[in-house]
Amino acid sequence: VAPQKGSDARLQLGEEVAPPTENGELVFEAPWEARVFALAHHLCDAGHYSWDDFRDALIAEIAQWDAAHPAGEGYVYYERFQAALEALLVKRGVVATGALEAETAKLAARPHGHDHP
């Protein structure tokens, strides 16, 4: 079985693993990734869903993304993770449909430097 050598088949590892024994990388690449990860755990610990439920939601999000992006470019794991969490919370009725969009729009409209009432 000859591996395809086209650009699609190349492993996009990037330089962060250049020394494969490097252990000191950042776990999260942006603060929001850490917040989303922690929210998912916290809500699981609090009994809103089981980790298996979350895993199923995550698998569904990732499968959908993979199918739409066969070359795998532009993948951000925590964006899938976030989408899975949002979908699960809506499905469980923890967050109402549309509430998140409304809250996001509200936050986006904040003026600089001070909180909007």
Added chain:
Amino acid sequence: MSHDHDHDHETPSGPALRAEALEALLLEKGLLDPAEVDAVIANYGERVGPLNGARVVARAWTDEAYRQRLLADGTAAAAELGIVGGPGGQMERLVVVENGPAVHNVVVCTLCSCYPWALLGLPPRWYKDPAYRSRVVREPREVLREFGLEVPAEKALKVWDSSAEVRYLVLPERPEGTQGFSEEQLVALVPREAMISVAVIQAPAGKAA
């Protein structure tokens, strides 16, 4: 509507803003304890790392009875060292597979990102990437070559795909030249990549003390 055009800076990007919105909503509903959220971040972002996995490996290298227990029941053997998974700790069923002269093992989660967190911390980015997930099953030797690891053709190569129930840890081969090493010295030799098994442990440069 107010002036809600994008600003060039200080406006969080899409996912950051959505994350903030979700947290605000949950806070409003009283479903969130911010201190506990911070504690989760501190735990997984800083405290839990591959050290636990290295402790398991070093014990197996130095204690034959422990090695056998580890290969028979990974979850129980890890618990002997005080390593247990909490909710989402992904330790309900740990299977440990052993590298040897005739076989090399490598671990993947093709569907998402399952990984023995309690032993190795959170997975590195490449482990979660589509390229690794899809390719390591199809062409493992080529993928390992790209990590700088040449697995001889006569050696069997087994790919273990994590599932909802099972997490895998690879017990690497103990490197040459470590006969006189203490368990503590051995722990320091075992990197995360050797336990996912995209790398092997080299003999230490200075040989045995």
